[in-house]
Amino acid sequence: MSEAATVGDRSTILRTETLTKRFGGTTAVDDVSLSIDAGEFFALVGPSGCGKTTTLRMLAGLERPTAGRVEIAGRNVAGRPASDRDTNLVFQDLVLFTHMTVAGNVAYGLARDGVPRAERRSRAAEMLATVGLEGFGDRDPAALSGGQKQRVALARALVNEPAVLLLDEPLSSLDRKLRAEMRAELRRIQDDVGTTFLYVTHDQESAMSMSDRVAVMRAGRIVESGPPESLYGHPQTAFVADFLGNANLLSGRVHGQRAGAVVVDAAGGRFPAAVGEGRTPPASGADATVMIRPENLRLRGDTFAGTVRDIGYMGAHREYAVALDSGPTLQVRSGDNGDGVTVGDAVGLGVAAAAVVGAGADG
Numbered sequence: 001m002s003e004a005a006t007v008g009d010r011s012t013i014l015r016t017e018t019l020t021k022r023f024g025g026t027t028a029v030d031d032v033s034l035s036i037d038a039g040e041f042f043a044l045v046g047p048s049g050c051g052k053t054t055t056l057r058m059l060a061g062l063e064r065p066t067a068g069r070v071e072i073a074g075r076n077v078a079g080r081p082a083s084d085r086d087t088n089l090v091f092q093d094l095v096l097f098t099h100m101t102v103a104g105n106v107a108y109g110l111a112r113d114g115v116p117r118a119e120r121r122s123r124a125a126e127m128l129a130t131v132g133l134e135g136f137g138d139r140d141p142a143a144l145s146g147g148q149k150q151r152v153a154l155a156r157a158l159v160n161e162p163a164v165l166l167l168d169e170p171l172s173s174l175d176r177k178l179r180a181e182m183r184a185e186l187r188r189i190q191d192d193v194g195t196t197f198l199y200v201t202h203d204q205e206s207a208m209s210m211s212d213r214v215a216v217m218r219a220g221r222i223v224e225s226g227p228p229e230s231l232y233g234h235p236q237t238a239f240v241a242d243f244l245g246n247a248n249l250l251s252g253r254v255h256g257q258r259a260g261a262v263v264v265d266a267a268g269g270r271f272p273a274a275v276g277e278g279r280t281p282p283a284s285g286a287d288a289t290v291m292i293r294p295e296n297l298r299l300r301g302d303t304f305a306g307t308v309r310d311i312g313y314m315g316a317h318r319e320y321a322v323a324l325d326s327g328p329t330l331q332v333r334s335g336d337n338g339d340g341v342t343v344g345d346a347v348g349l350g351v352a353a354a355a356v357v358g359a360g361a362d363g
Helices: 052-060 102-106 108-112 117-130 146-158 176-193 204-210 228-233 238-243
Strands: 005-007 010-023 026-037 041-045 067-072 087-090 164-168 196-201 213-218 221-226 248-258 261-266 269-275 287-292 304-313 318-324 329-334 346-351 355-357
Touching (some): 010 196, 026 052, 026 213, 041 052, 052 087, 052 164, 102 108, 108 117, 117 146, 146 176, 176 204, 213 228, 221 228, 221 238, 238 248, 238 355, 261 287, 304 329
Parallel strands (some): 041 196, 087 164, 164 196
Antiparallel strands (some): 010 026, 213 221, 248 261, 248 287, 287 355, 304 346, 318 329
């Protein structure tokens, strides 16, 4: 394995520069530049058709870039086949070899690389223990549950100790409960083995819950990237604000400034709003698009006045659609019973927190 390019006390294990892929007259991936650190859990997320899977296939060597550079562990591999890259890929559709035992599946890549039989058995058993399947080596893959098959596929991809493990929607075929369990397991396994994970998904919840950093794609380009908390709490664009969790987006005007925040007039209300990280506070009188998360609105308050149009019971919380007297409809999420609020009730809303978003609603 080649040494990664070191920057200070951190190392970059995977880097792309102006990576582009065109299919005829259609540009699927447009000028994508990424830098991922060794040992990082990195998620590439976006809506269907945004180019994330094509990007992954170029990193894996299954698709040749039209232009750009791919470096893995400091080595340019853009024109090299999949077999000549220090990566492994876990596909969305699990394909286990039915004519082999679980251990045989895990050791398949080792056998292909000429690793002696005794070492293959030892490393396969060790990796099965790492993914929580100790003692499963002699079992038939057909007898495994969906989650167990996913763990076997993961063990098979990790046993060769790749520099980067590429994961293409690996949890999409699992039900909600099992998907939540596997998210926690994937993060634990990644922490245990220390391998860099690049996880591609359209599932925002999975990306946000597991990753050290997230990059959001739209129409072939990276729109924003950063830690999940930063992207959720202080998105730089309206698209990311709405894609990573529901967002109420209001057009308003800055009334004035307050310590660490601005005061905004929007939708008939006046309230303080935090300024997005790294952004210069807009001047008084400037137009601003304000993001308010549903959980940052209170059903009792005096910032907005409106009428409850719909209530959704979600188990741990309720979601309310409140049509404001000024026109917009806001989504409100409350963990209590809403103090008996019902459809048709007039309510006042308070703002617990908000963030100014520097782009328009189509940003």
